[in-house]
Amino acid sequence: MPPAWVRWSFVLLLLVLAAPVASAEEAAQRQRAAKKPGASKRLIRVPGGERLRTDAARAFQQMHAEAQQQGVMLWVVSGHRSRAEQRYLYRLYRKGLGPRAARPGRSNHQRGTAVDVSVGDVTSPAYGWLSANACRFGFRRTVRSEPWHWEYRPRTTPLPKPGHACSDRYQPLPPVPAPAEVATPSPS
Numbered sequence: 001m002p003p004a005w006v007r008w009s010f011v012l013l014l015l016v017l018a019a020p021v022a023s024a025e026e027a028a029q030r031q032r033a034a035k036k037p038g039a040s041k042r043l044i045r046v047p048g049g050e051r052l053r054t055d056a057a058r059a060f061q062q063m064h065a066e067a068q069q070q071g072v073m074l075w076v077v078s079g080h081r082s083r084a085e086q087r088y089l090y091r092l093y094r095k096g097l098g099p100r101a102a103r104p105g106r107s108n109h110q111r112g113t114a115v116d117v118s119v120g121d122v123t124s125p126a127y128g129w130l131s132a133n134a135c136r137f138g139f140r141r142t143v144r145s146e147p148w149h150w151e152y153r154p155r156t157t158p159l160p161k162p163g164h165a166c167s168d169r170y171q172p173l174p175p176v177p178a179p180a181e182v183a184t185p186s187p188s
């Protein structure tokens with residue numbers, strides 16, 4: 001029987017060797033799942049009836065529910081579009097009959113990861129809520145001229161610091177002004 005420290009070193013060595021193998025296997029499983037045809041491309045409905053890619057739809061459903069709890073309705077105007085739908089919208093846009101639309105094949109609406117939310121303008125409660133919260137769900141704005149267009153990009157949408165709103169990243173709070181000097185009453 002080898003002394004205890006030899007046995008324990010052996011166990012430790014096994015653990016160290018096994019750990020990277022296990023995590024590599026997990027990563028490979030995730031990759032295989034992602035590569036399964038149609039696995040992540042499946043579309044499901046979000047509140048309002050439009051459809052989004054499964055991962056984007058699940059994130060949107062959570063976001064929609066939280067907004068609703070806080071009294072804000074996120075009305076979806078447009079989600080996934082087929083190539084034909086995108087082509088139609090692009091033609092309208094080119095004829096000056098519709099809002100800006102990307103060329104067919106260039107829109108993330110065709111991937112099911114873009115969603116248009118009825119926000120009115122940037123002073124509306126819906127827009128204010130989205131700009132403060134959407135990043136926590138992996139959504140962010142990607143087109144400067146379209147405050148209604150939000151895309152699901154969880155990998156490149158950083159979370160806010162704890163206790164901060166998503167919008168804090170874009171609009172840092174102004175520095176606190178130094179307190180005004182209190183005027184000393186002049187003797188009269």
Ligand SMILES: [Zn+2]
Binds near residue numbers: 115
């Ligand atoms: Zn859009």
